[in-house]
Amino acid sequence: xxxxxTLPTLILQxxxxxxDHGYRIAQRIKExxxxxxxxxxxxxxxxxxxxxxxxxVESYEAVExxxxxxxxxxxxxxxxxxxxxxxEWRDLSRAVTLILRET
Amino acid sequence: xxxxxxxxxxxxxxxxASVEKVRAEIGEHYxxxxxxxxxxxxxxxxxxxxxxxxxxxxxxxxxxYRKVLLTAxxxxxxxxxxxxxPIRITWPTAGLLAGAIAAGFLGVAIVVVALAGAAGLPMxxxxxSFRSVEGLAFLASVVAVWCIGAAVFALQGWRRxxxxxxxxxxxxxxHALPVFGAAVAMASYVHFGFEIVTRFWASSALVxxxxxxxxxxxxxxxxxxxxxxxxxxxxxxxASLLLWGLVPWLLVTQLWGTYMNHERERQMLRKKxxxxxxxxxxxx
Numbered sequence: 299x300x301x302x303x304t305l306p307t308l309i310l311q312x313x314x315x316x317x318d319h320g321y322r323i324a325q326r327i328k329e330x331x332x333x334x335x336x337x338x339x340x341x342x343x344x345x346x347x348x349x350x351x352x353x354x355v356e357s358y359e360a361v362e363x364x365x366x367x368x369x370x371x372x373x374x375x376x377x378x379x380x381x382x383x384x385x386e387w388r389d390l391s392r393a394v395t396l397i398l399r400e401t
Numbered sequence: 402x403x404x405x406x407x408x409x410x411x412x413x414x415x416x417x418a419s420v421e422k423v424r425a426e427i428g429e430h431y432x433x434x435x436x437x438x439x440x441x442x443x444x445x446x447x448x449x450x451x452x453x454x455x456x457x458x459x460x461x462x463x464x465x466y467r468k469v470l471l472t473a474x475x476x477x478x479x480x481x482x483x484x485x486x487p488i489r490i491t492w493p494t495a496g497l498l499a500g501a502i503a504a505g506f507l508g509v510a511i512v513v514v515a516l517a518g519a520a521g522l523p524m525x526x527x528x529x530s531f532r533s534v535e536g537l538a539f540l541a542s543v544v545a546v547w548c549i550g551a552a553v554f555a556l557q558g559w560r561r562x563x564x565x566x567x568x569x570x571x572x573x574x575x576h577a578l579p580v581f582g583a584a585v586a587m588a589s590y591v592h593f594g595f596e597i598v599t600r601f602w603a604s605s606a607l608v609x610x611x612x613x614x615x616x617x618x619x620x621x622x623x624x625x626x627x628x629x630x631x632x633x634x635x636x637x638x639x640a641s642l643l644l645w646g647l648v649p650w651l652l653v654t655q656l657w658g659t660y661m662n663h664e665r666e667r668q669m670l671r672k673k674x675x676x677x678x679x680x681x682x683x684x685x
Contacts, residue, residue: 320426321433330625343426344465351469351673367429395410395496 317371406536416476469538499550525646607640626684
């Protein structure tokens with residue numbers, strides 16, 4: 299399914315409860331959507347950098363299984379944006395559902 | 402496709418520091434994904450192929466990266482800005498530089514105006530004959546602005562080489578420039594009316610005000626950078642209106658050219674760099 303425009307919101311959602319690294323963020327999005335939202339993983343990192351430049355997430359280095367990894371964590375600004383995006387998505391989804399029921 | 406060829410294509414045109422960042426994060430990602438594929442029982446060759454495929458089109462990733470990480474060209478520009486007096490400006494260099502810039506702008510302007518004249522588009526002023534006094538005054542004005550531009554380039558280079566306490570004292574020259582431009586514009590108005598020579602000087606005075614004089618004002622600080630940029634663009638629009646009148650196609654061409662040439666790259670850099678890392682050039 300085409301993820302265009304929704305990837306930043308999905309990333310923020312994946313980071314809502316705990317910080318994580320890029321690979322696990324990608325897997326989490328795929329797993330939670332039961333494989334429906336399948337995206338090319340190379341596009342994840344530009345989206346993460348954009349969120350970082352906009353102050354929605356911040357990154358830090360940590361070691362996992364003896365390997366250094368870059369972890370991302372959501373900021374206060376990112377939480378605000380996620381809440382706003384969630385609300386907009388609910389409105390949009392409700393409106394589309396209403397229209398599709400009519401036909 | 403191998404990981405190496407994927408990385409080469411995805412990092413094309415990026416700055417060395419950005420390339421290093423991409424290589425590190427994609428390398429980490431690749432390693433985790435490869436381990437997962439191997440754990441599913443795939444052969445090493447199949448696992449490597451599947452892992453690279455899961456990264457997607459490297460050209461698309463590269464386009465994404467170039468929007469958020471520094472490109473090689475942007476990194477060079479930042480380096481140039483950070484180097485004090487980077488081209489060691491002397492009078493001849495300054496003259497050539499100002500001349501090349503002026504010739505470029507003037508060349509484009511002449512071609513655009515000539516094409517527009519041939520196409521019968523509306524013009525804001527009558528083009529004077531170069532045998533008339535007004536025509537000669539216009540040519541002399543272009544040469545004068547060129548010389549003043551060269552002198553300002555050289556003076557700015559020399560000023561930056563002085564201690565900060567002395568730099569302020571030299572600032573009066575920059576304040577005199579727009580006043581001089583406005584005075585010549587008024588004199589021209591008395592002689593020729595609101596025609597090309599007057600418009601040219603009035604417009605040049607405003608451009609000098611925003612590019613040279615305003616940089617010494619207290620509004621030119623990082624905290625007030627948004628206000629400064631607003632002032633800069635309002636003044637540039639006013640300068641364009643003075644030069645081209647209310648002729649929409651000329652105004653749009655001029656302002657679009659100025660934006661693409663001067664502002665676009667700065668705007669990209671403002672998005673990519675945190676505010677604390679902005680050099681002074683990004684604040685204005």
